[in-house]
Amino acid sequence: MMRIHAVNLLIALLIAGLLTFGLVSIDSNAMKGTIGVGAFAFLASTLALAIGVSFEGGRVGVNVRMLSLLFFAGDLVLNLIFAYAAFAQSTYVVCCGILFLLYVLLAQALYTARQ
Numbered sequence: 001m002m003r004i005h006a007v008n009l010l011i012a013l014l015i016a017g018l019l020t021f022g023l024v025s026i027d028s029n030a031m032k033g034t035i036g037v038g039a040f041a042f043l044a045s046t047l048a049l050a051i052g053v054s055f056e057g058g059r060v061g062v063n064v065r066m067l068s069l070l071f072f073a074g075d076l077v078l079n080l081i082f083a084y085a086a087f088a089q090s091t092y093v094v095c096c097g098i099l100f101l102l103y104v105l106l107a108q109a110l111y112t113a114r115q
Contacts (some may be wrong), residue, residue, distance in 0.1 A: 001056040009052030016044035019076065029083040031092060037097045039079045045100075046072040048108065062112045071103040 020040040024032045050068035055061030080098065082092050 003054045003056075005052055005054060009048055012047040012050070012052045013044050016040055016047050019043055023079050023083050026083045028086075030086060031082070031089050034089050034092055035079060035083055038092065039075070042075045042096060042100050042103075043072060046075065046103065046105075055111075060111060060113065064107055067103070067106055067110060070097070075099065 017040060020036055020043060023029070023039050024036045029035060046068045050065050051073060055064060075096070078095065083096075
């Protein structure tokens with residue numbers, strides 16, 4: 001069972017928003033709208049599960065938190081690469097979409113695993 005901590009969740013969303021603002025504000029970023037939406041969705045969801053939610057099972061909670069922090073860091077690096085480099089918008093959507101779906105699949109598998 002998951003329990004949402006409202007203050008921690010709000011802090012996670014605000015941190016994700018500030019990081020997204022920083023990514024969009026980079027001068028060489030040609031896809032400001034796309035990176036803004038994609039980065040916020042990915043960063044907010046991973047950081048929300050990492051610090052905004054607690055889990056009843058100790059092992060499940062640690063595994064989901066570590067997975068979330070790993071994907072948070074990976075997505076931050078990926079968004080920085082796309083903000084500085086001149087890739088096509090479709091490349092960004094496909095890469096981040098596959099990475100996000102992989103994250104959801106692994107998080108769901110960890111959450112439903114009976115340990």
